[in-house]
Amino acid sequence: MENSRDQGRRELAAFLRARRGEIAPRQVGLPGGSRKVTGLRREEVAHRAGISVDYYTRLEQGRLPAPSGGVLDALAHALLLNLDQRDYLRSLADRAPARRRRPRQQSVPEPVLEFLRDLSATPAFVLGRFLDVLAWNDLTTELFTDFGALAEPERNYLRMVFLDPLMRERLPDWDYGARQCVSVLRMDAARYPSDPRLAALVAELTAKAPEFHHWWATHWVAAKTFGVKSVHHPKTGTLHLHWQILTVAQDPDQCLVVLPPADEESRANLALLSRRRRRH
Structure with missing residues (x-):
């Protein structure tokens, strides 16, 4: 059976290969021309990082332990990694058993639950590890589904x-949002x-969702931050909502997702849905 250290080497190697394959030579000032490989060659990455080709090759083959912090920084520069990708690279390298993170029990603090109950005019919900939906308010149920009616293993936003x-009907920008979710799961x-829990979720989605299988293999990563989301509701049409991520102080694995309206029409439609929800 593969241990955590071997798994870490394999994931690090796959991430390096994926990023190298996505960089066009012209992005780093190299001529393009006819190439047998997509992206940069191994020797080009090694040269940009200031390490030997043999060392970099063995990293990409998963034959070496995680490199030092200085080498990680050099690789991040060589592969044009953004901040989220740099964080992911360092997380992959942090696989020493003594430092390995142990999952906590996912329990939403009572003050956060109280805050959700008080948000009657704004959809909001709490995500835990692997995008498990841990808590929600009534308007979130109105927008998406009755989370309480789902079995706990099915109560996962990504799933x-x-x-x-x-x-797929409710999210007009489904492709973008789905890929963003996969990127968050990678982190x-x-x-x-x-x-x-991660292994079971990835196995199920790989078997049942071809898009997930494809995007998971790209090793794209992103942190949960903020943006604008469109949600189509059969009673009001499409609502445009800001989404903002707030980390729960008591447990950094949890975040509060708040979805305030992005325009006046959406604000009015949310108010309509809120009144409708209260009547029922």
Whole structure:
């Protein structure tokens, strides 16, 4: 059976290969021309990072332990990694058993639950590790689904996005949002590589959702931050909502997702849905 250290080497190697394959030579001032490989050659990355070709090759083959912080920084520069990708690279390298993170029990603090209950005019919900939906308010149920009616293992935002046909109907920008979710899961996977919950989720989605299988293999990563989301509701049409991520102080693995309206029409439609929800 593959241990955590071997898994870390394999994931680090796959990430390096994926990023190298996406960099056009002209992005780093090299001539393009006819090439047998997509992206940069190994020797080009090694030269940019100031390391030997043999050392870099063995890293890409998963034959070496995680490199030092200085080498990681050099690789991040050589591969044009953004801040999220740099964090992911360092998480992959942090695989020493003594420092390996152990998952906490996912329990939403009572003050956060109280805050959710008080948000009657704004959809909001709490995500835990691997995008498990841990808590929600009534308007979130109105926008997406009745999370309380789902079995706990099915109460996962990523799983719903890929496997629930209703989510494809509700999210006009489904492709972008789904890929963003996969990128977020990659960040969590680097922190908790041996969690059986992660293994089960990835196995299920790989088997049932071809898009997930493709995007998971690209090793794209992104942190949960902010943006604008469109949600189509059969009663009001499309709502445009800001989404903002707030980390829960008591547990950094949890975040509060708040979805205030992005325009006046959406604000009025949210108010309509809120009144409708209260009547029922």
